[in-house]
Amino acid sequence: MTTTEFDPVTGDQLKDWGHPPGKQFPALLKKANALRAEGFGLVRIRAELEADRIVPPPTLPLRAPGEVPFHLTIEAETPDEEDNVAKVRETMTALMRTPTIEAGAVMPDACPAGPVGTIPVGGVAAARGAIHPGMHSADICCSVMMTDLGAVDPKAVLDAAQSVTHFGPGGRPQGKRFTVSMKLMDAFRENRFLNHPKILRMAQEHMGTQGDGNHFLFIGRSRATGRVAMVTHHGSRGPGAVLYKLGMEVAEKFRRKLSPETLKQNAWIPADTDEGRAYWEALQLIRKWTKANHNAIHQATVEAAGAESHDRFWNEHNFVFKRGDLYLHGKGATPAWDDWATDATPHTLIPLNMAEPVLVVRGKDAGHGLGFAPHGAGRNFSRTEHRRRMGEMTPDQALVAETEGLDVRFFAGKVDASELPSSYKRADAVVRQIKSYDLAEIEDYIDPYGCIMAGDVPPFWLNRKKKKRR
Template sequence: MKRNINGNDLLAIGYQPGEILGLAIKTALALTELTFNEASDLLSKVKDTPENYLDDEIMEPLASAIIEAANAPADEVIPLKAHIQGYARYGEAFIEEGARKQMDIAMKLPVTVGGALMPDAHQGYGLPIGGVLATRNAIIPYGVGVDIGCRMALSIFDIPESHFYGNEAKYKRELLAHTKFGAGHGFHGREKSDHAIMDHNDFNATAMLKQLKDKAYSQLGSSGGGNHFVEWGIIEFEKKDEVLGIEKGKYVALLSHSGSRGFGATLAGYYTKLAKELCKLPQEAANLAYLDMNSEEGQEYWLAMNLAGAYASACHEVIHNKLSEAIGARVLAKVENHHNFAWKEIYNGEEVIVHRKGATPAGKDVMGIIPGSMTAPGFLVRGKGEEKAINSAAHGAGRQMSRSKAIKSITKEEMRAILKDHNVTLIGAGLDEAPMAYKDIDMVMNAQRELVDIVAKFSPKIVRMADDGSRED
């Protein structure tokens, strides 16, 4: 009895697992007039010289499939580097494994030229929060993040500490009157604020930017959900700061944290999707898909990112101007810095794109603000320009507990108790933003002593956040 050719027989003569192997098995079953050896020999010849069998009624489908497979484009997946490039890690002992693994993958990208991990680092999407990545001629939308241009802004007023404690009700009332929070929330009609950013020519650069302009206008001067805040506090200078021209003492200050709202979030989603379509990376690195800076798409994103950053700055300016006017104060100094952004900088002698996803620029003498939590102090700092850290520092205390874990494990009573212990008034916020969900800010600052000098300490007193703890839309 004749033995039919099976898959193992075809593998033995050089066929590979896949669709063509299945087609070869189907073809073998049609060779009823041939012996096992004759059929095996014929299938071997078709595999090696398929062009000779394009006129054969039975063999043509198999021959055509083999030729098409041979002429198919090479695998589009861009391989990662075989080895992890070394990078500096600060406060490594209290950085979660997930963040380290994400950074390791980022360091294997073919466009990566340097990186660093800050002590507040925790796992995110693509690049970890607290990750700094320098790339050659490439921009990574998820290396910037969803909230493009998210930043800190600090205004220091000519008001002594004693005035705050005698007028807390007024400060709370004005904070409520001049801020708005939460995903999707914005202003309407006469509530809207005017700012030069809305006349920026770049809003006409692409169809998407034109489409998003109205949304940006309605949300101008508002704050997002999640960990975004506006807060009154007391800032203490233990000695005179010559650069800012502020004498030793304690002053009332306003600190805000927010980004580019729905405008930036929409841009981030669109360009991340586009990058993934154009830049095929292995699955573990898919969220690090990048755009070539020489491409039209790369230039589009760069323009949109910078506009979103300028818009985020305008949002803070509107908030600070409203509240400065409301309390009738003179601003002694204002300091602002952003994270969730990318910059063109010189690193190891060449121009690179430095992504700081939840990291503070800390070049030599660059000022920045590193907040703690709603009860822990924040710090006004001056960068030391440490090249190993790619001129960066932490952007806050950093989460030590996920949002879901915080909600499950922290009670409202515990949160109320810690607020009372620190004499902090809280407006809004969910349990996911409880102080216990964050790392010890003193531990974080100690881990980056070689990155920044502390100029002054800010203690929160009246904190406003989104009522439901919602995240950005």
């Protein structure tokens, strides 16, 4: 229909006049049509609205290649390692082009973790005024906790731990759940990100659970004291995974507006916005939930074993840390400076693999590591490639060959070959590079007695398909 002087002004006309859609549209339409009712023509109305036109800020372009350098604290000693380092260098080079990033570092245990431009495992990225959910990943606050149990029988502790812990997908059934602090749950409800039905439900169901993959419960003995220690490794489970998804959705909205050229996985939430402040607070609350989850499993094991709990400390390695006016994103990287958190202790933990010790280290705050140390041993190739290289050897045979003398248990009963020591980088090389790059001082080794892992658990979507077919 041809526009006449009696036709109302529409939203499409406002957009044609250069007004970006937004909260101001209803008021603009009301003003425009009030002028229309007074007999003003479209040219005059457009001129009257010009003063109200919001001019969007210019978008932020990607940084030039090489504009922001990064530190490599990793060495390649084999062809597999050379290939791995080349891929890590390629993805970090692309990551450094993100407009908010001002520095980066790569740890000795680094390996790629997605498409080019995705922060690798063992990667650190420092951003100014921005929180990047994709740089802490879905496993928010993946972390390790150690409890000194004194002079106890390690087998008795491992048996007790197996009776109380929970591995695999999902949470604990009704009647077998661990208690969650009501104060913490109330804090969840007050946060715009965490006040989500799925998060609130999972916060109850997943307390006292460890998930799958490389998460574990490890029992070993300190070389320094001869005392038995328990170490757990897991993250924020379902609540953290849903928070990550919500954070990525908000970050994507900002990306489209602020920097469309930025890769989707590197989208960010501006820290000085309402969304940024709420997301930062949500991360701190998820951190409290995760620490409580570790504590619940440790305390239940102590009670089931009739043991005593002595020293206990923990540290995360998938998180965002604020230092000055920079947000340090560690993806599989351990903070190694004093006071990295209000509950920080002088020591942090670096596990290697099920047949090797857990390192107890004191951080060196190395500038070339942006203050971080590695989080473990990392991988040189994928889980699928590791299975291929096993040839005709079965997972059970490989387990016996690689963990002789150790009590290694898989919660689901079936050995997960992709978690055997041979699937990881050589532990001695990682230890050597920690020392050569002066990233941390190793003060103790917790030698392995045994551990519990999830095992070869079918993915949750496969079980859903089976149920639908039935």
